Amino acid sequence: MKTITLNNGNLIPQIGLGTFRSQDNAAYEAVKHALKVGYRHIDTAAIYGNEAEVGRAIKDSGIAREEVFITSKVWNEDQGYMATRRALKRSLEKLDLEYLDLYLIHWPKTYASSAETYKALEDLYEEGLIRAIGVSNFSFHHLEHLFATANIMPQVNQVECHLYLQNEKLLNFCRMHGIHLEAYAPLMSSHVKELLQDEVLQKLARKYHKTAAQIALRFLIEREFIILPKSVTPARIEENAAIFDFELSDEDIHTLRKRNRGRRYFPDPDNIGF
Numbered sequence: 619m620k621t622i623t624l625n626n627g628n629l630i631p632q633i634g635l636g637t638f639r640s641q642d643n644a645a646y647e648a649v650k651h652a653l654k655v656g657y658r659h660i661d662t663a664a665i666y667g668n669e670a671e672v673g674r675a676i677k678d679s680g681i682a683r684e685e686v687f688i689t690s691k692v693w694n695e696d697q698g699y700m701a702t703r704r705a706l707k708r709s710l711e712k713l714d715l716e717y718l719d720l721y722l723i724h725w726p727k728t729y730a731s732s733a734e735t736y737k738a739l740e741d742l743y744e745e746g747l748i749r750a751i752g753v754s755n756f757s758f759h760h761l762e763h764l765f766a767t768a769n770i771m772p773q774v775n776q777v778e779c780h781l782y783l784q785n786e787k788l789l790n791f792c793r794m795h796g797i798h799l800e801a802y803a804p805l806m807s808s809h810v811k812e813l814l815q816d817e818v819l820q821k822l823a824r825k826y827h828k829t830a831a832q833i834a835l836r837f838l839i840e841r842e843f844i845i846l847p848k849s850v851t852p853a854r855i856e857e858n859a860a861i862f863d864f865e866l867s868d869e870d871i872h873t874l875r876k877r878n879r880g881r882r883y884f885p886d887p888d889n890i891g892f
């Protein structure tokens with residue numbers, strides 16, 4: 619798996635298996651299959667309710683802990699300094715791990731709560747319980763406020779990103795600050811069918827002898843996103859990772875860039891109701 623170097627020198631595999639809405643045995647089997655076929659990066663979160671299954675699958679895979687990159691996220695209700703420390707301990711217990719490779723603030727709430735929560739992440743990082751820290755669903759103004767109080771630059775910002783929501787400006791802004799963007803919902807989540815019917819994706823799929831999903835994911839890889847496609851279907855888990863044996867031409871990337879519609883399927887971080 620191709621890796622990217624974070625701003626603290628740690629390596630992160632450019633593809634991780636997403637696990638949102640993967641439950642119980644399906645989550646366990648998906649993670650186990652992904653690890654078997656070469657994935658070394660799993661994205662979970664406390665709110666997904668599957669940390670125990672994810673942890674068990676990693677253990678049962680027989681792959682050494684240090685070879686797998688594991689991310690979790692602190693949920694909104696656990697924001698604040700002490701609550702975040704407790705939330706990390708709970709996640710580690712469920713996952714049955716000594717440390718996480720990446721821990722993120724799942725959604726921004728107020729600037730003050732982000733600052734406090736992030737302070738907890740910095741301390742947990744210094745204590746060695748998390749190897750990298752970051753945020754999720756942070757736009758420019760959330761990041762700018764965070765920079766005013768943070769001592770450690772976030773390593774990652776995980777945001778919704780796909781063909782119809784390309785986030786070019788946020789990508790450039792984060793790049794300028796050494797923050798890597800992770801694309802969640804890279805296949806447009808529950809709107810995946812709509813994405814796969816996109817006529818340009820279909821045309822390029824025929825040209826490159828790949829699937830429309832693979833073209834959509836490869837497009838994000840070429841723009842240096844870390845991508846987190848979710849699937850509980852073994853063949854799709856394999857399909858989504860088989861995107862490192864071809865490159866899109868500059869002309870085709872240019873054509874795909876023009877498909878951007880600025881269309882969000884997840885809540886606007888400035889207007890969340892949870």
Ligand SMILES: NC(=O)c1ccc[n+]([C@@H]2O[C@H](COP(=O)([O-])OP(=O)(O)OC[C@H]3O[C@@H](n4cnc5c(N)ncnc54)[C@H](OP(=O)(O)O)[C@@H]3O)[C@@H](O)[C@H]2O)c1
Pocket residue numbers: 635636637638639661662724754755776777801802803804805806807808810831832846847848849850851854855857858884
């Ligand atoms: N930080 C955040 O706030 C946040 C929010 C959302 C998601 N995430 C993370 O990002 C990950 C990905 O996002 P997501 O799960 O919402 O959506 P996604 O990965 O864009 O799409 C998942 C959907 O696409 C289907 N699918 C996967 N590969 C396919 C393929 N090759 N061909 C056809 N269909 C395919 C899956 O079906 P099957 O599973 O049935 O195969 C599932 O219905 C999440 O799992 C989670 O880890 C983070």
